[in-house]
Amino acid sequence: MIRFEDVSVVYDGADAPALRGVDLTVPEGELVLLAGPSGVGKSTLLNAVCGLVPHFTGGTLAGRVTVAGRDTRSHKPRELADVVGTVGQDPSAHFVTDTVEDELAYGMESLGLAPAVMRRRVEETLDLLGLAELRDRPLATLSGGQRQRVAIGSVLTPHPRALVLDEPTSALDPAAAEEVLAVLQRLVHDLGTTVLMAEHRLERVVQYADQVALLPAPGAPVLLGPPAEVMAVSPVFPPVVGLSRLPGWDPRTAPGDTAAAAGRARRLPPLTVRDARRQAGPLRARLAGAPAPVVPPRPLPIPAPVPVPVPVPRTAVAAAGPGGGLLARLRRRPGAVPPSPAAADRPLLAVERLAVRRGRVEALRGVDLAVGPGETVALMGRNGAGKSTLLGALVGMVEPAAGAVRVHGLAPHRTAPKEMVRHAGLVPQEPRDLLYADTVGAECRAADADAGAAPGSCRELVSALLPDVADATHPRDLSEGQRLALALALVLTARPPLLLLDEPTRGLDYAAKARLVDVLRRLAAEGHGIVLATHDVELAAELAHRVVILADGEVVADGPTAEVVVSSPSFAPQVAKVLAPQPWLTVAQVEAAL
């Protein structure tokens, strides 16, 4: 259906090709998952299918890409619109019209289908995707999951034979992601649609794939094969595969072992929680005697918020040269904010009966929350539950309608921004919102001035978090993970003891996520209170001491991570599901116990 023959893509002005020598065949009616770390050219490959690369983006494409027999070299994207439907990373950027029904019809109108056909297909698609209730709604009022479904629906109505999706579930909460994946499953099984999709969150999608196409590194050849075989060698893998790579996962004694699999040197990893549970008997038995996991470490018993020492990952310290005493030097700096003695007996953050209204909507109602120094709290809940609003209220971007927020005893919305950044720092969902300057260096100087920090302190943080980024780099040229790190450095320049992050892992691959986890652990160990709003259950399991679940603007659960997530089907991480009822949450915990 989709065939790449020795395809290379070079963008204008780029040093290295974005894709090199790709040979890939996606057979008709299969769901193929494109996996690989960030920056290997997944999006380029996807956009080459619908002809946007190179017709729209520019650059040079060598080799041949054919879709349903049509060569993208001779067919422009609009001439491929009837055989391939493409949905990019951001569904709102995809919308042309303003209501759901018009959006579903748009593609068909362009193709010139008869009105009666259009009407029938719109009705069918509304039912197929469960959108019938929303048919007259303006697109701007939809939630993330609904938007993603409308975007998929809008490319389905012309009945394309292939569907290309770039990170369809990244921005969605677990339940909305399931919804979208169920729809894809249905398309592949019932309608025989070919689906090619890229996704970083393999734990959500790998079990649905018929085949996985792995781009292991930039310029490396594509590896196409059954999911289990590819996952056995892949550099990116979901936690369930990570579990099976542990030495304690003994394949020989697992039940259901077929002769063929046993004969191989290495057993194929399980891909689903169900498979893993079947094979996990021996591991569970070995873990039964182990002490209960205490990772992530309990909050340090620090009585007062200490002045914030600057986080420096180990690698960066090594990179800083033999002097290496970056941390020490920063600690000695006289400009450091001294802890106010009055704050000593207060928690870092106290929220009492907080209510926030947006127009007539009560975005938050009666929210209580307390965060102490060294504590990491994960804020979870479906899209639109009020997580971002709560974070906004904690830094004073949102004014409370009732109740109180106290950060170090200050009411954020009444505190001057210049003062507030020293107490609480927020990295917003879109880190780009924090970046105004056109070079990293200028951004750092501005941050020093804003925070009243000594010149160069922000740059030192940036060097620690992003060792190989030059001063002259434009923030737009950074990758998603690098941009997040830059925003984090800018926020940390003011040394806020309370750090808030809104959806920090969107668009990050496993390696970038691991680096982020490392940095945040250090910050927590140094006495920062951290609040994360996230849909990523694996991240919450790795980092959080406590999980708070919001629904409809109210707190519906607040407790230690293990207790809250293990009991919830949608918020439990894979490891917890595999090893239940034992209280393990992450691969690292299990590894430490073995």
Added chain:
Amino acid sequence: MSLRAPEARRSNALHAGAWWLWALGLAVAASRTTNPLLLALLVAVSAYVVAARRTDAPWARAYGAFLKLGLAVLLLRLVFSVLLGSPIPGDHLLLTLPEAPLPDWVRGIRIGGRVTAEQVVFALYDGARLAALLICVGAANALANPARLLKSLPGALYEAGVAVVVAMTFAPTLVADVARLRTARRLRGRAAGGVASVLQVGLPVLEGALERSVAVAASMDARGFGRTAPVAAALRRATAVLTLGGLFGVCVGAYGLLAGDGAGYGVPCAAAGTAAALAGLRLGGRRSVRTRYRPDRWGARAWLVAGSGVLVAALVIALDGPALHPGVVPLAAPELPLWPALAVLPGLLPAFVAPVPKEARP
């Protein structure tokens, strides 16, 4: 009861053009009078209809914005009149502003000086007319979905229409972006208010807007926008000749009509030009393969809505008289003339015949 207006759905949605005709009818009526009572009545009629028939959609908030715009225009008119003086004679002196001395060559322009009650009242009437006109147009914006109007354009103009609609949806997102980035400034420890904050977020906002428009263009391309049917070269040439020739004819005709002495050739030239241009548009539409999904149908209710607006305009024009233009010298309280006031009331008809939007969600 079958006479009651039905609940609005896609299938019985009122044609966007009907709303525009109704609103333009009210606007024409407003432009024909300076009587503040009559103008207030016109605005009240439009407000009542908007209140009764507006939806929850984002564009429905336009009415409030136009109301504010109207008031701003009124104020501006007053301020200019006070500052720059006015040729209206009057003897009710309100105050005397210090007059700025100006050189001889700008004689006829005055800054400061006497401010009389007559001149202020005149400016008030004049400003009110402009404000009422704007508010009537705002009513059309609030009641009719701009994208639906597009569906009624001839095929050949479709692409230009898309550009307009994309631009129209662009402005609100731009405003939202500015607001978001300004609040984000707090996170960097800078004040969120003030002019400086708008300037500083300007570049990132424009960058974001540019990126978004490129993304929308890519999406439109990938979804088949601009697919064309193969047409014969002869037809293509005929289209170009008809359209260009027609426009030329319209220009010549308009010149003839305006020049006064050319009335003989003006009318036929303009008519022929219009006909040729329309034929060109029609032929041009053949290149486009687009079809339309559920375009709004022009039904009995659309006739009633559009007709009510046209009726108001016609009646007010027909009833023209001194009561519609209350004098300011000598100063006198304006009176509400009975017949023109009654003539405005048919404008309320849409509030009873147009389909009722669904209950807004809580």
